[in-house]
Amino acid sequence: MSHMRYSCLMAVDPDHVLRTAAALLTRKATATMDEVAKAAGISRATLHRHFAGRDALVRALESLGIAECEAALDAARLDEGPARDAVHRLVREIESAAALLAFLYTENQLFEGEQQNAGWARIDERIAALFRRGQQSGEFRIDLSPVWLTEALYGLLASGAWAVSEGRVARNDFTYMIAELLLGGALRHPAQPREES
Amino acid sequence: MSHMRYSCLMAVDPDHVLRTAAALLTRKATATMDEVAKAAGISRATLHRHFAGRDALVRALESLGIAECEAALDAARLDEGPARDAVHRLVREIESAAALLAFLYTENQLFEGEQQNAGWARIDERIAALFRRGQQSGEFRIDLSPVWLTEALYGLLASGAWAVSEGRVARNDFTYMIAELLLGGALRHPAQPREES
DNA sequence: CCAGGGTGAGACAATCATGTCTCACATGCG
DNA sequence: CGCATGTGAGACATGATTGTCTCACCCTGG
Incomplete structure (x- = not known):
């Protein structure tokens, strides 16, 4: 380096x-x-x-994270095709920014009182809208709120990034693990979980 | 004051x-x-x-977290009955310690070089063993490794605890949200996901 | 060649969290 | 009542980090 x-x-x-x-x-x-x-x-x-200082550095990192997130959201074309495929695309596109997001996700706990960067609110809303769309189309279950699904996605991205960085899981499995767990869960379903689009 | x-x-x-x-x-x-x-x-x-100092405080918190975790693992009787029910019990029992675990989960990133507390390794193993049991009994899918499912559980507990503390989701939904997402995922499955034990 | 912008190295004061200490006070007990 | 214990408040030194500054250096472009 x-x-x-x-x-x-x-x-x-x-x-x-x-x-x-x-x-x-x-x-x-x-x-x-x-x-x-x-x-x-x-x-x-x-x-x-x-x-200018550590704050400025973290803010710049936050801006970078927001930019990469929005780029991933754009590239994933969340409003096209089945919602489950959109989730797969989203995870794939956001993978390269996952480590940065994991850092910002925990760092956000520090910005407690301050105004949340409006960029995050927009990103949250776009992701939540994807889950909402999936619920309305009948693909996703309706007993888990879009807000929670969004938070869960963040949490899975963070734990996935950490698990990869600590060598507990293979980097190649990142996208599959997260998307499959988020979509299908741990249960083995009688109807094969892949073909229903 | x-x-x-x-x-x-x-x-x-x-x-x-x-x-x-x-x-x-x-x-x-x-x-x-x-x-x-x-x-x-x-x-x-x-x-x-x-x-004695901040380190000692964090170590004491770690010990408390480990103790509460093991108590939850004991109370959940992970090796009894269907694995999916054991996961539900585990999440329910561990809920009260979730906020503490969320803190320790991120704080662990600081203990990079040092020896990981042996208590966590044992807890990891007990949880992973539950997922392994579920896979061997045919309840859980085998394409998601027990290690990843364990990490995912930690991530979901952390995001759930934060989401609750920020008021984004209701505290009453905590157990249901986490266990249902971890087990069944976001997809709406044709075969009802509850009765298959 | 020479001027200028950008960089590295280091000095420096200021700030903050920490760890330690002392002293005064309140409470419980003999 | 008098003593011991445990606590609160505050002073103090220390170390770490930060933010700012100066100076010398190298490279590029005119």
């Missing part, structure tokens, strides 16, 4: 810094600005030139 | 302190020793008399 070729550019790539910070903070949520800087291969001074 | 009525007892109840600390740290994982003390209605000096 950090031996990228900046031979011709002196400018630091803020996006690279953010992604490195996300990877580090996902594993160690209390990492120091110094640790973040070292992980990104830059000095603390430069890190502080790009992000 | 600090005019609480200790009229007859001068001794602080360490268990009460621990539970108050758990409730606070669940909402604000970075709460100060001073905040924890104030939340428990005692002074920082007294808090420090009972728990």
Whole structure:
């Protein structure tokens, strides 16, 4: 790491810094600005030139997470086709951002009093709308509220990301595990759970 | 403040302190020793008399969490009857400890290098054994590993506890939501998902 | 070649949480 | 009543992190 070729550019790539910070903070949520800087291969001074402080860094990470989430939501085309297929697409598209989301999901507990970033509310609503659509079309059961299904998706994404990062489950299984558990649950159903679209 | 009525007892109840600390740290994982003390209605000096430091406090919380978990596992009688019913009992019994577990679940990310408390490994194994039993009896699908189902249960407990504490879902629905989603998933199954034991 | 922007390294003060200590006070008990 | 125990309040030093600053360096472009 950090031996990228900046031979011709002196400018630091803020996006690279953010992604490195996300990877580090996902594993160690209390990492120091110094640790973040070292992980990104830059000095603390430069890190502080790009992000005024730790708050600004976390806010930038939040913006990145929101942007990646919305990109995943767009790419998943949630309002097309069967809802269950849309859930599969959503999990697949959001997989690359799962670690970042896991970090932000726990970090959000810190923003207790403050105003929730409006971006999260919109993302929540888009995901909840998908579950609502599935309920209205008869695909999804109606005794689990869309809000809870949305929260459960976040929780599964977070535990999946952690389990992968700790090597407890294979990275390749990430999408399948989460989508299948969220959709079909642990029970073995008499009617095969895959073909009913 | 600090005019609480200790009229007859001068001794602080360490268990009460621990539970108050758990409730606070669940909402604000970075709460100060001073905040924890104030939340428990005692002074920082007294808090420090009972728990040598923040580490000791977290360790005590971990021990409490492990104890409550094992108590829940015992009460749920995981090896009796259909595995699906055992999962329901487990979630019901563990509900009261869910907030504490949610805190410890994220806090564990900090204990990266250190040796994992052996208690968690035993709890993990007991839960995984339940899912394994369900798979061998044909109740549970075999394409989701017991390890992942265990992690997923932790994730759902954590998101459920947070969703309840933020008022996004009703506390009364906690057990049902988690157990039903974990077992049956979001899909509406043609064969009724309840009667197959 | 030379000027300028961007960076790394380090010094520095300020802030915060922590851990320890002392002292005064209240309560229970002999 | 007098003592012991446990507590609250606060002072204090320490360490860690942060935010800011300066200076030297390297690279690029004119």
